[in-house]
Amino acid sequence: MERSNGGSATGRGDAGRGEGPGANGAGGAPTLADDDRPPVYAGRLEIRPADRAALVDGRPLALTVRELQLLAELAENAERVMTREQLCERIWGRSYDKADRSVDVYVGRLRAKLDRALPGRRFIHTHTGIGYRFSPDG
Numbered sequence: 001m002e003r004s005n006g007g008s009a010t011g012r013g014d015a016g017r018g019e020g021p022g023a024n025g026a027g028g029a030p031t032l033a034d035d036d037r038p039p040v041y042a043g044r045l046e047i048r049p050a051d052r053a054a055l056v057d058g059r060p061l062a063l064t065v066r067e068l069q070l071l072a073e074l075a076e077n078a079e080r081v082m083t084r085e086q087l088c089e090r091i092w093g094r095s096y097d098k099a100d101r102s103v104d105v106y107v108g109r110l111r112a113k114l115d116r117a118l119p120g121r122r123f124i125h126t127h128t129g130i131g132y133r134f135s136p137d138g
Helices: 065-076 084-092 102-117
Strands: 002-005 040-042 045-048 053-056 081-083 124-127 131-134
Touching (some): 040 065, 045 065, 053 065, 065 102, 065 131, 081 084, 084 102, 084 131, 102 131
Antiparallel strands (some): 002 040, 040 045, 081 131, 124 131
16 A cells, blocks of 8 residues: 655555544534545555545545545554444544444445455455454455
């Protein structure tokens, strides 16, 4: 996985966090509109948080705002297990409730869309009872 900053690869590292509640304007988390995070590359997949876009071979991948936020957060923390608590706080801007399956549902939808666009690649891995990990090597 590579990041691009003004056209030069800078390798892996941390950047800003994903959008908070966003649509309802609540909370103080930065929004993707204010985001200047550089693109993240994972093979043929390019994630551009600042442009609110994910591309496969240069073509847009149809994702909801939350799906894009989730993909960007996982990709920017590649090879690290992100807990459901962390993802819920960073993407939805609220505390995690064990009865809430939002994170799992969105991961499932995101996996399905990535699989349709890039068959045979498995970017998002489940760590049972903990959360999810993005692997750029799929």
